[in-house]
């Protein structure tokens with residue numbers, strides 16, 4: 406597993422709710438996200454009520470780690486406690502084919518945003534004891 410270029414070990418997410426199932430999936434190399442147990446509407450990681458039917462039970466399923474960029478910004482605030490880079494880095498929202506939205510960065514060094522609509526796939530990198538998803542980027546730098 407590739408060590409993340411962007412975040413220090415101190416930024417690893419904690420294996421507690423609502424991330425338990427998500428991180429267990431990531432440890433197996435799968436992107437596991439929540440759906441409404443009643444109508445299968447995709448839910449955010451911390452979403453407890455379905456927007457579509459108000460049901461309150463969730464099921465976690467592996468999804469295709471692919472989608473399209475919806476927005477990409479350059480983060481200029483660099484917190485040295487968590488971020489290894491001293492220059493701006495991309496923060497990218499991806500609309501996954503499953504209907505979920507996920508906010509990530511790239512799997513290798515990047516100093517440019519990604520155009521909305523760009524088709525992307527995700528892979529996992531290692532941050533401390535956790536695997537987290539990143540966009541596979543082809544514009545490799547550094």
Ligand SMILES: [Zn+2]
Nearest residue numbers: 441444455458
């Ligand atoms: Zn529902």
